[in-house]
Amino acid sequence: MKITVVRPLDLGETEVKRWRDLQLTGPDLMNPFLAPEFTLGVGLFRDDVRVAVVEDGPDVAAFLPFQRGPLGTGHPVGFGLTDLQGIVAPPDLDLDARALLRACRIGVWDFDHLLASQVMFRPFHTVRRVEPVMELGEGFEAFEAHLRKAAPKTHKTIRYKERKLGRDVGELRYEFESRETADLKRLMDWKSEQYNRTGRTDRFARPWIVRLVRHLHETGFGVLSVLWAGDEPVSAHFGLRNGPVMAGWFPAYDTRFGKYSPGMIGHLLLARGCAGNGVTEIAMGRGGKEFKEGFKGREIPIAEGRVARPTPAAALHWARTAPLNRARGAVLDNPALYRKADRVLKTYARLRRRAS
Structure with a gap:
């Protein structure tokens, strides 16, 4: 096999078409994070993005998108932002x-x-987990029936708060695909506030991520959905769509309406909007929210780990990242620890805001 490494924008139409064709060879390769549009988008705003093109005779057998950092450290494209990673290739690739x-x-x-x-x-692999997926192939009514059976309390709460939001604030309106840049800016502002409120790193403080999200919105690969109550925007979600597959990405809401659980209402309305617009599944991202258990119809097995060659850079990388990864993994795998860590981060965020 021949392996050539190129920049994303060096790929021609033939290679991009082959990439899309290879996505059809595996059950989960259609995820938007594995689509050429995502790698091409990130490559516009980062200089370290590369694609390994694997040729087997006259045909391209695989594409591996990656980022090449200092000292020969490699990551998947959009590392830290993506909920699914891998090589785009048939399952039997040797x-x-x-x-x-x-x-x-x-x-x-x-x-x-x-x-x-x-x-x-x-x-x-060092750790294996799962990513929950909402299944919408049989339509929204079938999905809601599944939710009602799998998590009756969750479903009842969402529907009650949905009605109450409509009564208290105004008639609800859900826009599945907003093209308004003002709506996108509002979502990013809400999300930045959430990151700061909960002690997380603000992704939208990084200019390249802001530019990437704007680009994906402009091209239509990103879908911005907005929930309105009367004239008030209540919540929004920015996800990526590759044909029938949606990847959930950035949900956010106006904290003034927090008592109505707008995030949960938004997830249910997103499912309805997707089902009505040809999307058959929504990948929800790994862990963190217990309510996802009721929404999921299946799971995608995912893994953490590292491939390394015997180089000084690989040894340094292991020493720097292994302890942190083990600690993070212990928290993610234990709901009680996750809740405690979440409370600690929120307390830290409050103290930080007071100090400033």
Whole structure:
């Protein structure tokens, strides 16, 4: 096999079409984070994005999008933003992972949301988890019936608060796809406030992420949905769509309406909007929210780990990241620890705001 490393914008129409065709060879490769549009978008705003093009004879057999950092450290494209990662290739591809890294001129490739089904990376898994998926192939009514059965209390609460929001504030209106830049800016402002309120890193404080989200919105690969109560925007969600698959990405809401649980209402209305617009599943992202259990219809096995060659950079990377990854993993796998960590972060955020 021949492996060539190129910048995303160096891919021609033939290669992009082949990429899209390869996405049809695996059950979860259609996820938007694995689509060429996402890699091309990130490549517009980051100079470290590359794509390994794997050729087998006259045909392209695979694409591996990655970011190449200092000292030969590699990550999936959009690392820290993505909920699914991997090589875009048929399931039976026989390729040596370390040889692929050598061709990419990286000593280590670190992943945290890798498709666990990809055989070539299986020996390098350190932790396996699952990502919940809403299934909408049978329509919204079937999905809601599933939710009502799987989580009756959650469903009843959402519907009650939805009616109360309409009575107290104004008639509800859900816009599945808003093209308004003002709506997008509002969502990013809400999300930044949430990050700061909960002690998380504000992703929208990074200019390249803001530019990326604007670009994906402008091109239509990103779908911005907005819930209104009368004239008041209540909540919004920005997700990525690749044909019938939606990847949930940035949900946010106006905290003035927090008592109505606008995030949960928004998830249910997003499911209805997607089902009515040809989307058959929504990948919800890994863990963190117990209500996702009732929404999910299936799960995607994902893995954390690293592929490494024997280089000084790989050893340094392990020493720097392994303890932190183990601690984070322990928190994510234990709901009680997760709740405690969440409270600690929120307390820290409050103290930080007071100090400033």
